[in-house]
Amino acid sequence: MKCAICGGHLEEKATKLEVWVDGKLLVIEDVPARVCENCGEKYFSAKVSKQIDKLLESKIKAERKLEVPIFSFKALEAIG
Ligand SMILES: [Zn+2]
Numbered sequence: 001m002k003c004a005i006c007g008g009h010l011e012e013k014a015t016k017l018e019v020w021v022d023g024k025l026l027v028i029e030d031v032p033a034r035v036c037e038n039c040g041e042k043y044f045s046a047k048v049s050k051q052i053d054k055l056l057e058s059k060i061k062a063e064r065k066l067e068v069p070i071f072s073f074k075a076l077e078a079i080g
Contacts, residue, residue: 001034001043008038015042021056025068028055 034043
């Protein structure tokens with residue numbers, strides 16, 4: 001199996017996945033995926049995709065929380 005975008009080699013890895021749910025950003029760690037060595041595109045198996053859905057629907061408590069700085073591109077206007 002090769003990367004559908006660039007044709008690069010895919011490597012089996014535990015990845016970090018960012019998902020937006022209802023306007024909130026969630027991060028899931030240790031997600032098994034095939035990652036393109038060239039462009040970094042992630043591919044998840046049907047089984048893993050189902051497990052991700054299950055995790056998101058579950059009421060499992062987050063391991064920890066992360067504070068994320070948010071920037072607006074409009075701030076550039078103030079700098080000139
Ligand atoms: Zn690629």
